[in-house]
Amino acid sequence: MTTPVLELRGIDKSFGPVQVLHDVAFSAYPGEVTALVGDNGAGKSTLVKCIGGIYSIDSGEYYFEGNSVTVSSPREAAALGVEIVYQDLALCDNLDIVQNMFLGRERKSGLVLDEATMEEMAAKTLAGLSVRTVKSLRQHVSSLSGGQRQTVAIAKAVLWNSKVVILDEPTAALGVAQTAQVLELVRQLADKGLAVVLISHNLNDVFAVSDRIAALYLGRMAAQVKASEVTHSQVVELITSGRSGTLGLTNGSGS
């Protein structure tokens, strides 16, 4: 079995008196899409923010490519090769596609920006993802459709030779045709060898592209299973009650 590129063990996280994550274990494997599912308030976003270095973890271990690391800021996570695409995409409407993709990390040649290289890199990345819907790279992001924005945000995450890409609800606001394109793009990222973490409420999307499914229930990891081993109703049970048959949390687990 391949080793996970990202592995968390025994993660605890509290905000004041509220403990949000209890002893959470989570792994993401190269070449695979790992879906992270759970009800509202189960701790998905907190877990992702811990991975991305936005929140510090109270206790637990963080392994990257087998090495124990500490990640205390988003920059450190990015330096390791972890990129997160948030639901609001964090794109600037008044900038064009290339400017957005390099925002905050612009290439320079001497004192001036190296526009040509940046444009070439952006074009190469988009072409590598077989993105054909974007007409010009100098188009302002405000003129793009929802699906195209999502594509640009994903391409921005891939540009930096990242190893782990985390997508927070990438299809939430999209129509059917655009959802299909984004799902295919998500699948393609993993097929290129990246470890992809997909947060989604839509179990259909989860089953369409995932290799593994990790279900959080009230801050605990109920189960992390292969998508070839579970049924739709089992995953629904894991999300809503934390267990399903032999899978999931047992009564004695910590509570």
Next chain:
Amino acid sequence: MRAGPSQEEIRRYNLGTLLRHVHLGGPTSRAELTSRMGLNRSTIMALTADLAAAGLVREELPRETGRAGRPSLVVRPESARIYVLAFDVGVDRLVAARVGLGGVILDRRESVRQRGTFDLAEVISTLAGFARQMVRKTRPDTVCVGAAAAFCGAVRESDGTVHFSPNLVGPIAELPFGEELSRKLAMGLPVAVGNDANLGALAEHTRGVAPGCRNLIYLHADVGIGGGIIAGGHLLGGHEGYFGEVGHMIVNPGGRPCGCGSRGCLEAEVGERALIDHAGMYGRVGREAVRTLVEAADRGDIAARDSVHRAGDWLGIGVANLVNIFNPEVVVFGGTLRELYLGSAAQVRTQINTSSLPAARANLRLRTTALGDDVTLVGAAELAFTQMLADPLEMLARVSP
């Protein structure tokens, strides 16, 4: 008794292999070809020189590589000069395209086909007309090196005769399609004919979602459902080429009647008619109708959603059977099955996970086509290039005036 292949045969084989690498992999440096083919540098140089002299490839200096040393020349296919004609006969549409070496679609024509009686003469004259229009627009130094068609019916391998097409109304018990189209084209080229789903499998295997994958199943839905199976790197053909009619695999004994005369076939339960009937959208037909239906299901239309989920369940059972029998690495969904799969993946996966053997499904990958609606057309183009890639120089000599 022969001692082994002659020098001439080896050279012919190597020329074909090199051209295939460039055709499928795009522009490739000589150094890369040397390592991929396992031949020495001077042999590669001689082979590329032969192909370049024949006008099949072109050698160029690469763009900046950023590395030290003399850069290796890049071998490019002459896409604009060497082309084939590819045709796609679907239930609802007729497509003809001019596809250059390297798989570039240079030009295409498309028309909507009205459902109804299949009129061989009319279909052939439409396709031949498209072909003539496209050929007339080409430069004089271009060469057409093959022609092939994808057909939505069972096709006899040996002579391109279409045998049985449950979704085309009309007297098409035995239709010499390839022969007739070839005569009408009058370019001195035979027209190879293949089943659309089989050619889809070929397309996905060569330049689609799983290039080089040796065990692949491609499932295609147009009106009916067909399948192409690549096992151990070869497209299965069966005794006479009728292999892969997985649409007529029975998944629901005693279920809905099928156009083939049986009941409960995969096609009868998952095909366009079943989807539309169950959603109560009577009177609508075609790809767009199926896409609208999946869209409606996503937006919360209960009847549409039930219909999509129901079809997803049957599709999952069908795939589970195939997974048990063939243990494929990848199953690819194309045509309207792309939308159906993405709209009902939870059902499809669930059925596979409950009804197939754990060992057979453990590393199964489910994918949608990377070639969109052109998948069968791309497959036809690959079929048309087959002869050219087997013996490039001979073929070129035959078609050149």
